[in-house]
Amino acid sequence: MAKSQALIKGKMGVSLAVFFMVGLCFFGTEFMFKALVVFVDYGIGKRIGFGILSLVFMSILMLFGLIIQTIIYFVCKSYHHENIDKSSLSDHLGSYLGEYVPLKSKDVQLEHFEV
Numbered sequence: 001m002a003k004s005q006a007l008i009k010g011k012m013g014v015s016l017a018v019f020f021m022v023g024l025c026f027f028g029t030e031f032m033f034k035a036l037v038v039f040v041d042y043g044i045g046k047r048i049g050f051g052i053l054s055l056v057f058m059s060i061l062m063l064f065g066l067i068i069q070t071i072i073y074f075v076c077k078s079y080h081h082e083n084i085d086k087s088s089l090s091d092h093l094g095s096y097l098g099e100y101v102p103l104k105s106k107d108v109q110l111e112h113f114e115v
Contacts, residue, residue: 007076015072022065029058 008015036042036050 007080010079011076018068022068025061029054029061
């Protein structure tokens with residue numbers, strides 16, 4: 001926990017704002033589910049439809065939250081000029097992407113990004 005706190009120290013405000021917005025979206029989805037499925041007396045078809053819509057939206061939101069956490073992690077590591085273990089990262093990603101071109105150090109560090 002101490003290492004994580006030290007890593008996020010420079011970007012704490014941005015991280016809190018992003019996670020607060022994701023949390024509001026979770027709350028909104030939960031409120032929508034309760035309002036349209038649990039407490040309202042619609043027909044069974046509409047309730048099932050709203051329930052499925054809520055499930056799909058919540059699933060997308062959870063995946064988006066995981067992506068945001070990963071991006072914030074790498075941005076914070078780059079902000080503190082820490083090394084990113086490229087070999088471990090490429091081994092991990094290689095199992096998901098099939099053919100994967102190994103990363104070069106200049107490609108991973110954000111401050112050396114070329115357009």
